[in-house]
Structures are given as structure tokens and as C-alpha cells.
Amino acid sequence: MPRRRVARLVAAMAGVVVLAACAGQGGRTGAAGTDGELTVALQFPPRAAYAFDADDGARLQSLGVxxxxxxxxxxxxxxxxxxxxxxxxxxxxxxxxxxxxxxxxxxxxxxxxxxxxxxxxxxxxxxxxxxxxxxxxxxxxxxxxxxxxxxxxxxxxxxxxxxxxxxxxxxxxxxxxxxxxxxxxxxxTGPYVLDTVNGTDSAVLVRNEDYWGTKAGAARVTVRYVPDPQSRALALQAGDVQFAEGLPVASLDQLRSAGVDVAEYPGARTIELLLNQSAAPFSDLRVRQAVTKAIDRPVLAAQVLSGAAAPAADLFGAAVPWGETAPPPGADVDGAKALLAEAGYGPGRPLQVRLWTFPNRPEMPVLAGAIQSMLARAGIGVEVTVGDYAAQEPEVLAGRFDMYLNSRSYLSDHADATSTLTSDYTCGGSYNIDHYCSAAYDALIDRLPTVTDTAERRQLFAEAARLLTADAVGVMVVHPLNTAGSRGVSGFRPDPLGVRPVLPPLSRTDA
The missing domain is CATH 3.40.190.10 (Periplasmic binding protein-like II)
Structure with missing residues (x-):
């Protein structure tokens, strides 16, 4: 990752700690900032009219409603x-x-x-x-x-x-x-009242003057849901919005030149190349290890994604205290070829596989193409198919695939890793796309319900991640960085976990 990007990332994470120390808890009073109005561009619209059973509660939480x-x-x-x-x-x-x-x-x-x-x-x-x-x-x-x-x-x-x-x-x-x-x-009950809703296009928030804690920084916020990242960046650059999330990396320097304050910070998410272990060729550990060796994760993060991600050494990254922050090794093409030869593959019997992914997150097809090229150098032919996630999910869950490039939050919908470690990797897991089954791994996860000590739980999370890496369950490719930008606004607080209100601390400095 470029040094200047690392410096900005460290600064952003320091800001999380400083702002958190200033925020305090309980019994808080007083209004923050001015009474100006904000217009913001957010990435993901509500799925089902803000229904809690459709995961829209997280959006209401981030809005401060x-x-x-x-x-x-x-x-x-x-x-x-x-x-x-x-x-x-x-x-x-x-x-x-x-x-x-x-x-x-x-x-x-x-x-x-x-x-x-x-x-x-x-x-x-x-x-x-x-x-x-x-x-x-x-x-x-x-x-x-x-x-x-x-x-x-x-x-x-x-x-x-x-x-x-x-x-x-x-x-x-x-x-x-x-x-x-x-x-x-x-x-x-939050610092903002959801006043009006316009489907998946927009919503209007007004400040809750009777809020029990710190008052919201703006009297009124117009929320625009803008799925296209370039459109969000252009709206921010033009001054049509004062805050936007999920900005394209290619636009960040241009936005900074236009006077936009840009933040880049870790998120609790991993892009993983899932390998179907229910059938050949990936039922063979050597083939899975060969794929891992053939993929240059530092290059994918720094060059293919232009520094918009950190290379993943295992499932958990810098967003959580138990995450692995040391970078993974680069590609070892010769080592990959040797493992494939041991497994019976080579020039006379080339390995040909299918890789599926989806375009809902724009980095996925780009990464799929780069992985295709890297695997080709090791003698693995890859046919890439980009399709709708909703259509692919039942197929991959049924084991009718070879490789699947997926993007997944590793904290599910609360800040504990047990749910993901259970659903995604245990023998009976409901989202076990890899079709991985290990008695040793399951025994480790079975200990978590009785462990109350925080340090011990985190040690078990890290141990589980190391076991997944040792078994070459899949290739943990990168941990994407979150991006956000603001102009004429103060108070933005990066939240790597994505569980705290984003909008209430924001207030206009140019109003």
C-alpha cells in the first residue's frame, strides 16, 4: 500500500479514538455545531421500506433515527x-x-x-x-x-x-x-426524527430537540440514496451534497484538490475466493494451496485496487482488535506449479475451473479478472462469469460451482465473530459456501458459547482464523477500505464496525 495512503489510514484510525473520547456517554446535553441544513449522498438505499427484518435497521441506526x-x-x-x-x-x-x-x-x-x-x-x-x-x-x-x-x-x-x-x-x-x-x-428515539420518506430515493430527517443525549449537529438533513459511486463523488465535488460515503478510489485525489476532506479507514469485511471442497479439484488440499500461492494479494490491494484495500493474511483485518495486520506473502508461482504437479495437474493435464462473482460491488469483476491472470501464470485456466448475486447464491450453497469471489462482513450484524465463524465454516453452517468440514475447527467453535472472558474469546477468534488459513479453506484476498468525503462539514467519525450513527455528529461549518 502506498506510504501516503498508510499515513492517511493511521490518521483516520487515530481520529476514531480521539472523537470517541470526546463523545462521552449518558446524560449529555447541548447542541453541536450550527443549525444549518445538510444534504448527504449515501450508498445503500433501504431494502424493504426500513424493515428491521430486512436488515434495514442498520440504516436507521446509521441515520441516528x-x-x-x-x-x-x-x-x-x-x-x-x-x-x-x-x-x-x-x-x-x-x-x-x-x-x-x-x-x-x-x-x-x-x-x-x-x-x-x-x-x-x-x-x-x-x-x-x-x-x-x-x-x-x-x-x-x-x-x-x-x-x-x-x-x-x-x-x-x-x-x-x-x-x-x-x-x-x-x-x-x-x-x-x-x-x-x-x-x-x-x-x-434517536437524535434525528425520520420525517418523510421517498421510497428508495431519499428521506428527510429533522433534529430531535428533546433528545436525551447530545443534540444532532444539523437542524435538517436531506438524505439522497445514490447507488453509483461516481455520481456520489461528482455530487460532492460540485457541492450538491456536503457528505458522501463509498467514494471511488480513482476520484479521491481529485476530490482532495477540490477541497473535500477525504477519509479512508478499515471496514470489517473480507473479499474471499471461496473454493468448493465438496468435489474435485478443490477437495484436494494441494490444489487449494496452489491457488493461494498463485495469487499475489499485495499486488491486488496496492495496484489492482489502487490502495483501496489492505491485503488479507487471514479472515480478520485491522477493523477488529483480534485481526491480523501483517501482510501476506506475494505470489509463489513456482511453488503453485509444484503443488499442482503433485496433485496430478500440469501441461499434459491442465486444470480448468470456473470463477463466479457479481457486479453489485464494482471491485468484484475487476478482482476476478486480475485473479484469472494470476492463476493462468501457474497453469490454471479460469473461466470468469459475472452474474446476479441473487441467482448465484442458491447454486453456490448447493455446491454447484468451482470458485466464488465473495464480499462478506465478518461481524454479521453485531460485533462478535461467532456468528460468521459458525455459519460460514462449520460442517453444518447455513452459509458454508466452501463446503468445508473439520472436526477440529468445529470443536474450537463449540467452545465459544461458554467462554465469557473477552480476551479468551478473541484468542479463539484468531485461532479459528489461523486454522482456516492452514487448511487453505479459501483465499482471503483483501480487506476493502471504507471511504467518505465531506466539505464544509465537521464531526465525521470513522466507524470501522459500521454500528454507530454516522449523521448526528455532522454539522455545517460554512452555514
Whole structure:
């Protein structure tokens, strides 16, 4: 990665810590910045009218509209949100959460234990509950005038982290009246009120003047959903918006020259080349190792993606405390050829495979083409197919593929790696595209539900990642960097985990 990009990345991460220290917790008052209005361009529109069971809760969380019982601090530990404290009871399956006092919903109704039970009881009862509580036997009940009790089928040490998931946002009781999808208009508790919605095109937020904590920095925000990254960059450069996320790397220097403040920072995401181990050729460890050796991950990150990613040494990267930050080795083409020869492949019997990916993230087809060229140098012929993810997913889950280039958050929808390590890599995992099955790996993951010590859990996460690397389960290619830009705005706080409100700290400096 170029030195200047590394320097900017370090500075951005330092900013996370400094801003977090300034933000504080609980009982916060006073307005930040001016009363100016903001227009912002965001990358991903709501999937289903801001429905929590369609992962739209994360968007409401980032907008600062809906809040959860807990949030996550910079050490990736649970921190107070709508709950100020929590404890595991004498029954280890039950946690007691004490609610913050004096909180009102945007419709004026108070936050009460019954309101929390209504909200979380609703989302737990939908056909497809959020991943953070799916399959854990989630139950909730009021406990006196100021608390709720959450019970799971088995003792669960990460219930407080689970409660930080944006898809577990708490809405006013009126939101759940009737049989329709809960209404998110003026029913949250956050620093911004969702005032109007225009489908997947835009939304308008207004400041919640009765917010329990630090007031939002702008009186009004117009949110534009702009899927095309170049269009977001052009809107920012032209001054049509004051903040934009997900900027194309090719535009960053031009934006800086135009006076835009640009941030680049790690995200909890890995692009992985998944290898189907349910059939030849990738049922052979030597072939998987050969593919790993043939791919030059530092080149993919620094040159093919122009420094918009860090090369991945294993599943977890710099966004989390247990991530591996040392770079992986470059390509070893001769070593790859030797392993292929051991497996019976060579000039007389060339290995030919299919690589699938999708265009929903623009870097994916680019990486697929570069990987195709790198594997060709080792004697592996690759046919690349770029298609719709929704059509590909059932095929790859059924094992009807060779290689699949995928982009995946490794924290699911709450800041603990257990869910991803289980669903993606255990023998019975629901998203085990690699079709990897290891008794040793499963035994390691089976220990996590009983481990309460944070350091020990993180050690197990790192150990699991090392085992995946040793078994050449797939090629962890790169960890993409997040990008954002602002002009005439202060207060942006990079959030590598993607779990904290983005818009409320922003305020106009040119208004």
C-alpha cells in the first residue's frame, strides 16, 4: 500500500479514538455545531421500506433515527444505549437490562419496559428474525418499572453485544399497531426524527430537540440514496451534497484538490475466493494451496485496487482488535506449479475451473479478472462469469460451482465473530459456501458459547482464523477500505464496525 495512503489510514484510525473520547456517554446535553441544513449522498438505499427484518435497521441506526439497548465502544465492547447497565442473573440464561430514564420516543410517548418488550418481541416473532437473535431461543419480559429480562435457550455470554444490532432498534408502541409493517416515521428515539420518506430515493430527517443525549449537529438533513459511486463523488465535488460515503478510489485525489476532506479507514469485511471442497479439484488440499500461492494479494490491494484495500493474511483485518495486520506473502508461482504437479495437474493435464462473482460491488469483476491472470501464470485456466448475486447464491450453497469471489462482513450484524465463524465454516453452517468440514475447527467453535472472558474469546477468534488459513479453506484476498468525503462539514467519525450513527455528529461549518 502506498506510504501516503498508510499515513492517511493511521490518521483516520487515530481520529476514531480521539472523537470517541470526546463523545462521552449518558446524560449529555447541548447542541453541536450550527443549525444549518445538510444534504448527504449515501450508498445503500433501504431494502424493504426500513424493515428491521430486512436488515434495514442498520440504516436507521446509521441515520441516528432508531436506537438499541446497547451500542459498541472503540474496544468492541458493549456500551450503554437505551439501557444504562446490565448483568447476568443467577440463572445464567437470563440477562437483566436497566433502561435509561427520561427517554421519550419521537411521538412523545415514554420509553418503558413494556415498550421494549413490544418492540423486541415483535422482531423476534417475524418469519426471519435478525441474525443477532436467530436460533438462540430469545425471550423478553418486563422486570419492574425500569428493566427488562432477556432469556436465551442456553447461557449466552454475548447477549449485551447482540443487543447492539441495528436490526434490534426500539420503536414506539404505536409503530406496531395493526398488522402492517411497523411504522418508522416519527417513532424512534434517536437524535434525528425520520420525517418523510421517498421510497428508495431519499428521506428527510429533522433534529430531535428533546433528545436525551447530545443534540444532532444539523437542524435538517436531506438524505439522497445514490447507488453509483461516481455520481456520489461528482455530487460532492460540485457541492450538491456536503457528505458522501463509498467514494471511488480513482476520484479521491481529485476530490482532495477540490477541497473535500477525504477519509479512508478499515471496514470489517473480507473479499474471499471461496473454493468448493465438496468435489474435485478443490477437495484436494494441494490444489487449494496452489491457488493461494498463485495469487499475489499485495499486488491486488496496492495496484489492482489502487490502495483501496489492505491485503488479507487471514479472515480478520485491522477493523477488529483480534485481526491480523501483517501482510501476506506475494505470489509463489513456482511453488503453485509444484503443488499442482503433485496433485496430478500440469501441461499434459491442465486444470480448468470456473470463477463466479457479481457486479453489485464494482471491485468484484475487476478482482476476478486480475485473479484469472494470476492463476493462468501457474497453469490454471479460469473461466470468469459475472452474474446476479441473487441467482448465484442458491447454486453456490448447493455446491454447484468451482470458485466464488465473495464480499462478506465478518461481524454479521453485531460485533462478535461467532456468528460468521459458525455459519460460514462449520460442517453444518447455513452459509458454508466452501463446503468445508473439520472436526477440529468445529470443536474450537463449540467452545465459544461458554467462554465469557473477552480476551479468551478473541484468542479463539484468531485461532479459528489461523486454522482456516492452514487448511487453505479459501483465499482471503483483501480487506476493502471504507471511504467518505465531506466539505464544509465537521464531526465525521470513522466507524470501522459500521454500528454507530454516522449523521448526528455532522454539522455545517460554512452555514
Amino acid at each position: 432508531a436506537e438499541t439497548l446497547t451500542t459498541v465502544d472503540d474496544a468492541v465492547q458493549p456500551a450503554p444505549g437505551l439501557a444504562t447497565s446490565w448483568e447476568q442473573t443467577a440463572d445464567p440464561r437470563t440477562w437483566r437490562f436497566v433502561l435509561r430514564q427520561g427517554v421519550t420516543f419521537h411521538d412523545g410517548s415514554p420509553l418503558t419496559p413494556d415498550a421494549v418488550v413490544t418492540a423486541l418481541g415483535h422482531i423476534a416473532g417475524v418469519t426471519a428474525p435478525p441474525r443477532s437473535i436467530r436460533g438462540i431461543g430469545f425471550e423478553i419480559a418486563a422486570d419492574g418499572a425500569d428493566a427488562v429480562r432477556i432469556t436465551t435457550a442456553e447461557p449466552d455470554p454475548v447477549v449485551p453485544l447482540r443487543m447492539s444490532s441495528g436490526n434490534l432498534g426500539i420503536l414506539a408502541p404505536a409503530a406496531y399497531a395493526g398488522e402492517a409493517q411497523p411504522s418508522v416515521i416519527r417513532t424512534g
